[in-house]
Amino acid sequence: MRILVIGGTWFLGKCIAEGALARGWSVTTFNRGRSGRDVDGVEPVHGDRTAPEDLERLARSGPWDAVIDTSSSDFAPRDVLLATTVLREAARRWVHISTVSVYQGWPHERLTDESALLECPADADETVGYTGPDGSPTHYGFQKAGGERAVTDVFGDTAVLLRPGVILGPGEYVGRLPWWLRRAERGGRILAPAPAEQRIQPVDVRDVAEFALDQAASETSGGYNVTHPQGMTFADFLRECLSVTGGAGKPVWVEPAVLTEHGVKQWTELPLWRTHAGVWAVDSSRAAAAGLRCRPLAETIRDTWAWLAADGRPVDHPRWAAHGIGPEKEEKILASLG
Numbered sequence: 001m002r003i004l005v006i007g008g009t010w011f012l013g014k015c016i017a018e019g020a021l022a023r024g025w026s027v028t029t030f031n032r033g034r035s036g037r038d039v040d041g042v043e044p045v046h047g048d049r050t051a052p053e054d055l056e057r058l059a060r061s062g063p064w065d066a067v068i069d070t071s072s073s074d075f076a077p078r079d080v081l082l083a084t085t086v087l088r089e090a091a092r093r094w095v096h097i098s099t100v101s102v103y104q105g106w107p108h109e110r111l112t113d114e115s116a117l118l119e120c121p122a123d124a125d126e127t128v129g130y131t132g133p134d135g136s137p138t139h140y141g142f143q144k145a146g147g148e149r150a151v152t153d154v155f156g157d158t159a160v161l162l163r164p165g166v167i168l169g170p171g172e173y174v175g176r177l178p179w180w181l182r183r184a185e186r187g188g189r190i191l192a193p194a195p196a197e198q199r200i201q202p203v204d205v206r207d208v209a210e211f212a213l214d215q216a217a218s219e220t221s222g223g224y225n226v227t228h229p230q231g232m233t234f235a236d237f238l239r240e241c242l243s244v245t246g247g248a249g250k251p252v253w254v255e256p257a258v259l260t261e262h263g264v265k266q267w268t269e270l271p272l273w274r275t276h277a278g279v280w281a282v283d284s285s286r287a288a289a290a291g292l293r294c295r296p297l298a299e300t301i302r303d304t305w306a307w308l309a310a311d312g313r314p315v316d317h318p319r320w321a322a323h324g325i326g327p328e329k330e331e332k333i334l335a336s337l338g
């Protein structure tokens with residue numbers, strides 16, 4: 001197999017490039033050379049995906065059996081359309097990394113692979129879409145929905161759309177699991193979002209990567225939700241964080257209404273906490289039937305801690321800094337409980 005990874009130096013794209021090399025595939029990566037560094041063993045091509053001349057130069061390094069596009073999170077549908085159009089003759093298949101945010105019902109409703117999508121044209125610019133007052137739908141979701149349309153318009157039944165929920169694992173630059181791990185390490189009374197038995201279903205970056213590679217090598221098409229089928233409860237999640245870090249801490253489970261009253265921001269101040277009914281109710285049975293294998297989340301937690309502990313530094317990324325409640329605010333809320 002000969003594949004092109006758009007991105008390939010950062011979190012998911014890096015895992016995909018490493019996984020493909022481990023399978024003995026030949027891998028070209030395309031990025032600007034700013035985030036991370038090219039994985040040893042790939043054929044790197046440097047350029048900007050928004051520049052037609054860079055994409056045309058890239059196309060001359062083909063052909064490929066498949067393109068895996070991991071880098072579309074900050075790009076408008078028309079940028080995705082540009083890349084798919086310029087690379088159409090150079091690639092047989094296109095595996096696109098999308099998101100569950102493309103669904104109209106996310107995060108309010110239970111979702112399947114057939115749920116209704118947000119509407120956004122394939123040639124939309126970055127102005128199309130909006131974020132609702134309660135944080136849903138999102139401008140990001142509209143843009144990613146338009147990106148999906150750009151892929152299917154050009155690659156038709158050789159297009160695969162992967163829709164992960166939250167992705168965690170070694171290299172996670174967003175800072176969700178890293179924050180909980182550092183908080184667990186610090187110990188003491190830990191502000192935790194009730195109910196403790198709420199199941200969460202993040203997926204390991206390495207499992208998304210393997211599934212993307214399987215899809216690159218298959219003849220399938222269409223959309224797949226990529227979420228952890230079993231997940232784990234928040235209580236087990238915090239227990240594992242305490243166990244791997246050796247933190248002497250005890251979660252104090254606080255009702256959502258109390259957290260809201262104190263102005264705790266969902267999703268960021270207490271990462272992975274969100275009260276909407278559908279946020280952790282995304283069915284991924286189509287992916288499971290197509291071979292998605294999700295490791296136990298305890299392994300994700302353990303390996304992320306090993307990565308954090310070995311590296312020791314926060315990742316220099318704006319999203320990292322936006323995660324986690326400050327110690328004073330946390331202490332104030334805990335003190336108010338008596």
Ligand SMILES: NC(=O)c1ccc[n+]([C@@H]2O[C@H](COP(=O)([O-])OP(=O)(O)OC[C@H]3O[C@@H](n4cnc5c(N)ncnc54)[C@H](OP(=O)(O)O)[C@@H]3O)[C@@H](O)[C@H]2O)c1
Pocket residue numbers: 006007008009010011012013030031032033034035036047048049050069070071072073074097098099100163164165166167168174
């Ligand atoms: N993280 C999550 O929880 C989550 C959840 C659901 C879906 N997703 C989706 O998963 C995908 C992967 O996300 P990610 O966070 O691993 O990667 P990402 O931040 O979307 O992409 C980063 C990669 O793209 C390259 N890149 C950025 N701008 C570029 C440009 N103009 N031209 C060429 N390459 C460019 C970067 O290298 P350079 O900067 O060096 O160019 C880097 O290799 C995204 O599509 C995201 O929407 C993520």
